[in-house]
Amino acid sequence: MRLFLALVVAAILGTLSASAQTNEPTSEAIVLTGGPALRFMEHGKGDVSHDVYWFNFVDASVIRLNQLKSEAKPGELITWLIYRPAYAARSKEMGLDLLAQLQAKAKQVGANLHWFDSKEDLIAYLNKGFDRDKVKIVNFDYFGHSNKACFLFDYSNTIDTMSIAWLHVKDLRLIDDDIFAHDATCKSWGCHSGEMYSQWWKSHFDVPMTGAVGKTDFAHGGLPQLSNSDGKWTE
Numbered sequence: 001m002r003l004f005l006a007l008v009v010a011a012i013l014g015t016l017s018a019s020a021q022t023n024e025p026t027s028e029a030i031v032l033t034g035g036p037a038l039r040f041m042e043h044g045k046g047d048v049s050h051d052v053y054w055f056n057f058v059d060a061s062v063i064r065l066n067q068l069k070s071e072a073k074p075g076e077l078i079t080w081l082i083y084r085p086a087y088a089a090r091s092k093e094m095g096l097d098l099l100a101q102l103q104a105k106a107k108q109v110g111a112n113l114h115w116f117d118s119k120e121d122l123i124a125y126l127n128k129g130f131d132r133d134k135v136k137i138v139n140f141d142y143f144g145h146s147n148k149a150c151f152l153f154d155y156s157n158t159i160d161t162m163s164i165a166w167l168h169v170k171d172l173r174l175i176d177d178d179i180f181a182h183d184a185t186c187k188s189w190g191c192h193s194g195e196m197y198s199q200w201w202k203s204h205f206d207v208p209m210t211g212a213v214g215k216t217d218f219a220h221g222g223l224p225q226l227s228n229s230d231g232k233w234t235e
Contacts, residue, residue: 032143077112
């Protein structure tokens with residue numbers, strides 16, 4: 001009997017040990033952050049100049065990350081996906097190590113920081129960062145430049161007023177349609193997403209995404225606000 005009990009205890013401890021070693025979360029909340037424009041590109045544009053403050057998207061992302069952290073259920077991983085090339089370019093322009101500052105921010109908030117360098121990197125993480133049959137995405141927020149058809153990770157950073165890195169609505173078909181929990185919360189805080197992107201998102205994932213009709217404003221601190229009185233949030 002003693003031998004039997006010892007074997008049972010050993011098996012249980014072995015199972016717990018293996019589980020601890022894999023350390024796989026039970027669910028994941030994601031904040032996706034696009035990059036800022038270069039001042040070289042935007043200098044002199046007056047009131048329409050973008051990203052005078054390089055931390056616009058970062059500050060809003062950190063606020064949301066802190067909210068998610070306070071609301072997280074046991075086993076829920078908070079992941080921060082950041083488009084690295086844009087911040088590397090702004091780092092060079094400013095003569096500061098902004099990537100190190102972002103790493104420090106992630107550590108401070110307790111987020112799992114994951115850089116991506118291309119649309120393909122992002123899609124690969126969403127599909128295969130974890131076994132999506134077991135680890136569903138329960139929250140998704142996007143902070144960055146956008147238009148009605150694209151998340152623009154790079155804007156006025158490589159080419160003036162243009163983007164070389166984006167996730168178009170037609171790219172959504174490259175993302176597995178079952179990565180989200182059925183009750184996941186999704187929101188794009190960028191401009192114009194509610195005019196097309198939200199509808200394509202719902203059609204592909206069968207999960208609603210709140211987006212703005214009109215522009216959003218990151219310049220006042222806190223979470224972005226609608227820029228115009230006739231703007232609205234919609235799914």
